[in-house]
Amino acid sequence: MGCRPGTKKHRFSRLIRLLARLRPLELPVTHRHNSVELYDSGRQFFPALFAAIRSAETSLLLEYYLIHHDHTGSEFANELAAAVGRGVSVKLIYDYIGCLDTPASYFKNLTRQGIELMPFNAPSFKRGIYLFDMRDHRKMAIVDGTVAFLGGFNIGDEYAGHSSARYSFRDFGLSIRGDGVGELEAIFHGTWAGDFSANPGQLRKERAADQWAGDAAVNIISGGPRQRRSFIRESFLVNIAAAAEEIFIATPYFVPGPRIIRALLRAVRRGVRVQLLLPARSDVPFMLLLGRSSYATLLRGGVEIFELEREILHAKVMLIDGERAIIGSANLDQRSFHRNFEINCLVDNIGFGAQIRGLLRQEIGQARLVTLHVHERRGLLVRIMERIVSLFGWFL
Numbered sequence: 001m002g003c004r005p006g007t008k009k010h011r012f013s014r015l016i017r018l019l020a021r022l023r024p025l026e027l028p029v030t031h032r033h034n035s036v037e038l039y040d041s042g043r044q045f046f047p048a049l050f051a052a053i054r055s056a057e058t059s060l061l062l063e064y065y066l067i068h069h070d071h072t073g074s075e076f077a078n079e080l081a082a083a084v085g086r087g088v089s090v091k092l093i094y095d096y097i098g099c100l101d102t103p104a105s106y107f108k109n110l111t112r113q114g115i116e117l118m119p120f121n122a123p124s125f126k127r128g129i130y131l132f133d134m135r136d137h138r139k140m141a142i143v144d145g146t147v148a149f150l151g152g153f154n155i156g157d158e159y160a161g162h163s164s165a166r167y168s169f170r171d172f173g174l175s176i177r178g179d180g181v182g183e184l185e186a187i188f189h190g191t192w193a194g195d196f197s198a199n200p201g202q203l204r205k206e207r208a209a210d211q212w213a214g215d216a217a218v219n220i221i222s223g224g225p226r227q228r229r230s231f232i233r234e235s236f237l238v239n240i241a242a243a244a245e246e247i248f249i250a251t252p253y254f255v256p257g258p259r260i261i262r263a264l265l266r267a268v269r270r271g272v273r274v275q276l277l278l279p280a281r282s283d284v285p286f287m288l289l290l291g292r293s294s295y296a297t298l299l300r301g302g303v304e305i306f307e308l309e310r311e312i313l314h315a316k317v318m319l320i321d322g323e324r325a326i327i328g329s330a331n332l333d334q335r336s337f338h339r340n341f342e343i344n345c346l347v348d349n350i351g352f353g354a355q356i357r358g359l360l361r362q363e364i365g366q367a368r369l370v371t372l373h374v375h376e377r378r379g380l381l382v383r384i385m386e387r388i389v390s391l392f393g394w395f396l
Contacts, residue, residue, distance in 0.1 A: 054082070064138070067154070219348075243272045257334055264298065278305060319357055
């Protein structure tokens with residue numbers, strides 16, 4: 001889609017004013033020479049990921065919130081073991097709580113195969129409840145420092161498309177080749193070393209002129225609870241404020257908070273079409289109640305809301321004016337803003353944006369439109385449950 005005359009100028013001026021008001025601690029570095037590839041399902045993503053792992057010659061750096069011991073998890077383990085057998089250095093960070101259901105034998109086997117492991121934030125009551133609640137929610141793989149895979153995909157059959165439609169997760173992912181990969185490497189090594197103090201813009205690895213030059217500009221947005229303010233949330237706010245024509249958002253866990261809600265309503269008032277794709281079913285049912293408690297405010301303000309019924313929505317993407325996409329591990333919720341370690345990628349590229357837009361329009365076309373009239377008819381018990389759950393919204 002093209003922008004109206006003057007649109008880009010007005011959007012840029014709004015962006016500059018908002019940046020001045022937010023005074024971010026450090027703006028993310030823009031890496032201008034990258035090629036990006038979109039994967040719109042697990043049936044695309046995992047073959048590409050495993051093929052890249054098989055091509056590794058020197059190093060594999062992997063960071064995942066959840067790894068299941070199922071067909072996909074076993075294939076993942078076999079590919080990593082084969083890489084070690086070829087002389088590749090393999091390092092894997094996994095979240096201890098996220099993988100609580102995964103048998104300890106799975107990780108012991110990886111260690112026996114020569115894979116270096118780091119369980120993130122294993123419980124220690126000496127460090128207190130606050131630290132116990134921190135989670136590494138990132139999904140990232142870096143192969144030989146040349147190609148990186150990001151998105152919402154964890155390692156498991158429900159993400160790879162090996163489950164029935166009812167229990168399958170609808171997700172997006174991408175791969176990056178180019179200047180942005182060096183920053184992702186530095187972020188991984190900082191986590192491996194336990195250094196969470198650096199600002200995202202400081203975590204970048206200098207490299208020689210890039211031989212995979214592409215035409216996509218990317219910003220890596222790394223978030224975590226050690227930041228004095230949420231870079232994840234502010235990246236959403238800045239881009240919502242810069243929108244001139246349309247905003248598409250898909251997120252599985254929708255607890256945006258008042259600042260995001262106000263930003264979306266302001267966007268509608270200045271003539272931007274705002275469409276939200278949210279789940280009709282969830283693996284965390286309380287999150288549905290919590291998310292729906294803000295529907296009335298948004299619907300009255302002109303935001304369009306659709307619920308995906310066919311599969312369980314797990315994609316995390318925001319598209320601005322059909323050309324700028326934020327895609328990665330972060331949900332539009334308070335946990336991703338303040339308590340999880342997350343990794344998002346902002347891709348500024350018209351071709352990539354057009355792909356995202358086509359996918360979202362297709363999903364919205366098959367989803368159920370939520371209307372204010374129907375929403376307001378929900379029963380008294382549901383309203384009471386929404387209020388009760390909202391008391392614990394910070395902890396979900």
